[in-house]
Amino acid sequence: MTTANFDQLKAGDSIDGPAFAVSRESIRLFCDASLDYNPLHLDDDYMKGDFGKTNFGGIIMHGMNNFGLITRMLTDWATPAGAIHRRLETRWLKPVKPGDTIRPAGTIKAKQTTAKSRWVVVDVAVQNQRGETVAAGEAMLEFPVSA
Amino acid sequence: MAQAQSPDPNFETDFWKDANLRKTWDEIVPGQPRQTIPYKLTQEAIALYCKAVGETNPLYLDEAAAKAGPFGGIIAPPAIHILLMFACTPANDWMRSPGTVNAGQSWSYNIPARPGDTITLQARALDKFIKRERLFVVHDNVFFNHNGEVICSGRGQTIRPM
Numbered sequence: 635m636t637t638a639n640f641d642q643l644k645a646g647d648s649i650d651g652p653a654f655a656v657s658r659e660s661i662r663l664f665c666d667a668s669l670d671y672n673p674l675h676l677d678d679d680y681m682k683g684d685f686g687k688t689n690f691g692g693i694i695m696h697g698m699n700n701f702g703l704i705t706r707m708l709t710d711w712a713t714p715a716g717a718i719h720r721r722l723e724t725r726w727l728k729p730v731k732p733g734d735t736i737r738p739a740g741t742i743k744a745k746q747t748t749a750k751s752r753w754v755v756v757d758v759a760v761q762n763q764r765g766e767t768v769a770a771g772e773a774m775l776e777f778p779v780s781a
Numbered sequence: 782m783a784q785a786q787s788p789d790p791n792f793e794t795d796f797w798k799d800a801n802l803r804k805t806w807d808e809i810v811p812g813q814p815r816q817t818i819p820y821k822l823t824q825e826a827i828a829l830y831c832k833a834v835g836e837t838n839p840l841y842l843d844e845a846a847a848k849a850g851p852f853g854g855i856i857a858p859p860a861i862h863i864l865l866m867f868a869c870t871p872a873n874d875w876m877r878s879p880g881t882v883n884a885g886q887s888w889s890y891n892i893p894a895r896p897g898d899t900i901t902l903q904a905r906a907l908d909k910f911i912k913r914e915r916l917f918v919v920h921d922n923v924f925f926n927h928n929g930e931v932i933c934s935g936r937g938q939t940i941r942p943m
Contacts, residue, residue: 654835666787667826667833669867671794673879685880685942687914697883698863702834705860710838716851718890719859725885771885 638715640752640777643742649756651707651738656695658732664699672696695730700760700769704738708756708773711740717754717777724758724771735763740773752777782842783855783896788826788864793872802873806916806941809875809906815920817902820868824896827857830864856893862933865894865924869902876920880942884917888935892926899927907936916941 654660665671673680674694681692701724708719730736737760744755753776760769793799824844831841836858839846847855870876894900901924908919918941923934 652835660833664833665794667830668863669788669792670863671796672877672881673796674882680879685882696863698860698886699834701886702830702836702858702860702863705858706834706836709858713838713840721887721889722859723885723887726883771887 638712638717638775638777640717640745640754643745643754645742645744647742649707649711649740649742651703651740653735653737654703656699656730656732656734656736658693661693661695661699661732664696668696668698670696670698690729692731695734697726697769700724700726700730700736700738703736703760704740704758704769704771704773707738707740708758708775712775715777716780717775719773720753720776721774722758722771723773724769726769728762728766728768730762730768736760736768743772750779752779783824783828783844785829785832786823786825788823788829788868789820792867796877796879799872799877800879803878804875805878806909806918806943809909809918811906811908811919813905815874815904815906816871817869817904818871819899819901820865821899822857822861822865822894822896824855826864827855827861827896830861831858834858834860852893854895856895859888859890859893859933861894862888862922862924862935865900865902866922869900869924870904875918876939878942882940884938884940886935886937888933890933891931894924894926894932898932900932901925901927916943
């Protein structure tokens with residue numbers, strides 16, 4: 635795990651995120667907090683059915699729960715250094731289910747200095763307990779030039 | 782510390798109830814604005830979101846610590862738009878159609894949302910397409926605070942129920 639210091643950062647440096655245990659209760663709490671009560675996350679009977687060619691076999695975690703965990707990792711890393719989380723792009727690769735434990739991680743991809751500021755691009759991914767990547771994407775953080 | 786409380790105690794949690802009022806993929810017109818409603822963000826709603834994703838940063842939760850920090854008061858985590866998307870849209874919005882599957886999103890952050898902000902949303906479907914027998918809609922969204930400042934902007938893709 636590297637510290638968020640623009641000058642010292644280099645491509646390949648890693649950012650560690652916290653493990654998150656997914657349960658029916660954590661999914662229900664996310665429903666209450668996000669107001670997203672889509673039956674995908676609540677209704678076992680509904681989830682016995684097929685979605686086109688896909689059958690999930692039971693309720694699944696909100697994709698945006700991954701997004702929230704990646705955000706938490708990035709802000710916990712950047713904010714103490716005075717850096718600002720500016721962008722996050724993600725896509726979901728596999729469903730996450732109750733009983734899974736997921737963990738986000740980041741890898742520094744590039745640094746860029748612009749006319750007025752400094753930027754770091756980070757590859758991000760979330761893996762489950764089997765080492766499968768369930769979400770992947772890219773983030774951008776701004777390291778303002780100190781006054 | 783703020784108590785975690787529902788962001789909207791009157792929210793209709795049964796997404797089947799108004800399902801017949803929501804636009805299907807066939808009816809969604811790219812470019813047409815979605816109806817939205819202003820939402821007043823509270824410290825309690827921020828606290829509940831933090832609990833759901835395990836956020837413990839005092840900037841989001843502890844008034845005294847946040848006041849002494851870089852933002853001069855409590856702010857919401859950047860990803861609070863996850864809540865705002867549902868808080869700022871009515872029950873007949875197609876984002877609530879049961880079976881809507883999120884395929885990916887990208888968001889840009891300008892300034893943080895704060896408790897007490899009355900937040901508005903400008904949103905629309907931007908595009909729709911068919912890929913591998915699935916029906917996709919691209920949506921774009923911009924959240925503003927009551928001073929007209931952009932909080933964040935985002936784009937996403939959902940697979941529509943068939």
